[in-house]
Amino acid sequence: MPGADKEADLTERIEAFLADLKRGGCGTGPIRGSGETARETTALLRKVTAQARWSSAGDLMEIIRKEGRRMTAAQPSETTVGNMVLRVLKIIREEYARSRGSSEETDQQESLHKLLTSGGLSEENFRQHFVHLKANVIEAINELLTELDGTTDNIAMQALEHIHSNEVIMTVGRSRTVEAFLKDAARKRKFHVIVAECAPFCQGHEMATNLSKASIETTVIADAAIFAVMSRVNKVIIGTQTVLANGGLRAVNGTHTVALAARHHSTPLIVCAPMFKLSPQFPNEEDTFHKFVSPHEVLPFTEGEILSKVNVHCPVFDYVPPELITLFISNIGGNAPSYIYRLMSELYHPEDHDL
Amino acid sequence: MQQPSKMNEEELVEYFRTQMRTDPDMASAVAAIRTLLEFLRRDKGETILGLRESLKWATDCLTEVDSSVAVSSGGELFLRFISLTSLEHQDLSRCKKVMEERGELFLEKISLSRTKVAKLCHTFIKDGAKILTHSSSRVVLRVLEKAAAEKKRFTVYVTESQPDTAGKQMADALRRINVPVTVVLDAAVGYVLEKVDLVIVGAEGVVESGGIINKIGTYQMAVCSKAHNKPFYVVAESFKFVRLYPLNQQDVPDRFKYKADTLRTVSDLSDEHPMIDYTPPSLITLLFTDLGVLTPSAVSDELIKLYL
Numbered sequence: 335m336p337g338a339d340k341e342a343d344l345t346e347r348i349e350a351f352l353a354d355l356k357r358g359g360c361g362t363g364p365i366r367g368s369g370e371t372a373r374e375t376t377a378l379l380r381k382v383t384a385q386a387r388w389s390s391a392g393d394l395m396e397i398i399r400k401e402g403r404r405m406t407a408a409q410p411s412e413t414t415v416g417n418m419v420l421r422v423l424k425i426i427r428e429e430y431a432r433s434r435g436s437s438e439e440t441d442q443q444e445s446l447h448k449l450l451t452s453g454g455l456s457e458e459n460f461r462q463h464f465v466h467l468k469a470n471v472i473e474a475i476n477e478l479l480t481e482l483d484g485t486t487d488n489i490a491m492q493a494l495e496h497i498h499s500n501e502v503i504m505t506v507g508r509s510r511t512v513e514a515f516l517k518d519a520a521r522k523r524k525f526h527v528i529v530a531e532c533a534p535f536c537q538g539h540e541m542a543t544n545l546s547k548a549s550i551e552t553t554v555i556a557d558a559a560i561f562a563v564m565s566r567v568n569k570v571i572i573g574t575q576t577v578l579a580n581g582g583l584r585a586v587n588g589t590h591t592v593a594l595a596a597r598h599h600s601t602p603l604i605v606c607a608p609m610f611k612l613s614p615q616f617p618n619e620e621d622t623f624h625k626f627v628s629p630h631e632v633l634p635f636t637e638g639e640i641l642s643k644v645n646v647h648c649p650v651f652d653y654v655p656p657e658l659i660t661l662f663i664s665n666i667g668g669n670a671p672s673y674i675y676r677l678m679s680e681l682y683h684p685e686d687h688d689l
Numbered sequence: 690m691q692q693p694s695k696m697n698e699e700e701l702v703e704y705f706r707t708q709m710r711t712d713p714d715m716a717s718a719v720a721a722i723r724t725l726l727e728f729l730r731r732d733k734g735e736t737i738l739g740l741r742e743s744l745k746w747a748t749d750c751l752t753e754v755d756s757s758v759a760v761s762s763g764g765e766l767f768l769r770f771i772s773l774t775s776l777e778h779q780d781l782s783r784c785k786k787v788m789e790e791r792g793e794l795f796l797e798k799i800s801l802s803r804t805k806v807a808k809l810c811h812t813f814i815k816d817g818a819k820i821l822t823h824s825s826s827r828v829v830l831r832v833l834e835k836a837a838a839e840k841k842r843f844t845v846y847v848t849e850s851q852p853d854t855a856g857k858q859m860a861d862a863l864r865r866i867n868v869p870v871t872v873v874l875d876a877a878v879g880y881v882l883e884k885v886d887l888v889i890v891g892a893e894g895v896v897e898s899g900g901i902i903n904k905i906g907t908y909q910m911a912v913c914s915k916a917h918n919k920p921f922y923v924v925a926e927s928f929k930f931v932r933l934y935p936l937n938q939q940d941v942p943d944r945f946k947y948k949a950d951t952l953r954t955v956s957d958l959s960d961e962h963p964m965i966d967y968t969p970p971s972l973i974t975l976l977f978t979d980l981g982v983l984t985p986s987a988v989s990d991e992l993i994k995l996y997l
Binding site: 579580581616618672673674675676684 | 812813815974975981982983984986987990
């Protein structure tokens with residue numbers, strides 16, 4: 335029967351995605367970049383919207399929340415999955431409000447104003463059925479997918495405003511966004527890039543190779559040399575895995591070192607991060623914040639004698655507090671870290687923050 | 690049926706005092722708003738302008754009794770509430786009915802705000818944490834009660850907070866819920882901070898810049914925690930947001946700094962000890978309110994939304 339086939343197909347795709355998530359994101363670099371993860375998640379959620387059985391917006395949100403919880407449980411450190419689920423939930427709320435004809439913005443956030451003027455403790459329960467809701471939601475998700483496709487280009491377009499001729503730029507490890515950013519600026523300007531290799535995974539090497547293929551003068555340095563070289567650097571441009579709700583970062587380990595060295599020399603620190611990396615989490619949940627991988631990169635198993643006497647850790651991420659960051663460059667423009675709360679309130683609804 | 694007569698000053702003050710007495714857990718701003726709502730119910734005015742005038746007078750009476758920032762912000766919020774409602778309904782009697790209904794609803798909602806704050810904040814307290822707090826704050830107490838209920842183990846240091854040694858009350862309340870607590874001297878804050886993981890304080894008022902007005906000694910604690918790189922968290926309900934923008938300690942109006950009796954009796958205030966101080970937003974890490982977890986820069990946004 336075609337209906338049952340489609341259902342089976344959908345669950346199969348979701349299972350494959352979950353397995354991929356569990357496997358991927360290991361220390362040697364994610365098997366898929368976060369952009370691809372975001373796109374896959376959104377495409378899957380679109381399929382769920384199209385094929386699952388639901389009659390009202392409330393049901394759809396429940397189904398999406400359920401799938402979202404499963405996906406985030408598979409790989410808690412991959413926050414883009416959760417972010418996309420929250421975006422889709424906000425889309426559903428907006429489309430529902432639009433179908434009902436009520437003005438969208440005033441009903442959304444909690445505010446003192448709302449506390450004073452609301453007529454009753456009326457809870458929006460999303461039970462009404464609208465015929466065109468499905469089509470509207472799917473169209474809005476398609477718009478979201480187009481936005482996701484264009485993020486790297488939108489960020490790279492802003493490169494010429496920030497990079498000037500004969501500058502020395504420092505970066506850490508490998509970020510596809512920063513790579514595109516620097517390559518775009520290299521078309522019109524000549525500058526020098528210093529890449530910190532970012533042990534033990536040494537992704538900086540790959541970054542340097544790619545940059546030099548685009549005829550950018552590149553130097554690779556060891557992590558220990560970051561502070562020593564910083565006095566000659568004009569700007570530090572880095573990517574990140576997640577942007578947290580207080581404006582801080584969860585980035586590859588070694589980034590906090592670069593940020594502190596930059597603060598010491600008063601060098602501006604610019605973070606290139608697309609909007610889908612913005613997460614409503616705060617850096618307090620220590621259990622889920624850090625991710626540790628096999629320490630054989632730090633101390634190989636061949637060093638058997640030492641291994642029995644020491645504890646070896648290999649964390650993947652670093653926390654960078656918002657005071658050390660100068661500017662965030664995202665696909666919607668440049669923002670200060672203190673403005674992140676505003677961007678968050680535009681992207682996600684506060685009731686969805688805990689899936 | 691005889692309507693209750695308009696409230697005069699004594700009745701107003703008596704009502705306020707009764708509210709504070711019957712429920713010692715109630716915030717003073719909430720008691721003020723309740724009193725003003727009762728005043729509204731009994732008011733005999735014919736015009737909205739007259740109503741606003743009498744409410745301003747009533748708020749002034751209340752600030753003479755309790756000069757804290759909270760009462761002032763509660764009164765201002767209530768006035769704003771009246772203005773917003775009166776914009777929608779032109780007819781006074783209809784307006785008054787709507788105001789009374791909404792007033793009750795508002796009071797109901799803000800009675801839940803401490804619970805909302807506690808729900809947001811307790812996740813930031815990790816197992817085995819050492820917490821420093823200042824003086825006695827009912828919101829901080831609620832947060833710590835919630836964390837203890839979630840089976841987290843933590844120890845608390847409380848400053849004794851002269852001149853009224855309010856810290857001892859906080860310590861007693863914490864001992865009752867079996868939280869290990871130590872009372873320290875106000876002067877020992879710098880000494881204790883190296884042992885502490887985080888600092889949580891309440892606020893009497895949250896100002897437009899994102900800074901707070903709180904019991905004297907809070908600013909000192911904030912400066913020390915910045916020096917030691919410890920997170921400084923503030924917990925406050927949203928009705929404490931006030932439209933002040935002090936740039937330094939001197940900018941805080943005298944009517945908040947000293948107790949109401951002092952203001953009435955003493956002629957030269959420079960000899961008196963202030964009861965509150967101002968902590969600038971650069972020293973605050975995060976604010977936990979019933980509107981969510983806010984960075985200090987987000988506070989002015991919230992205030993603008995209200996007063997636009």
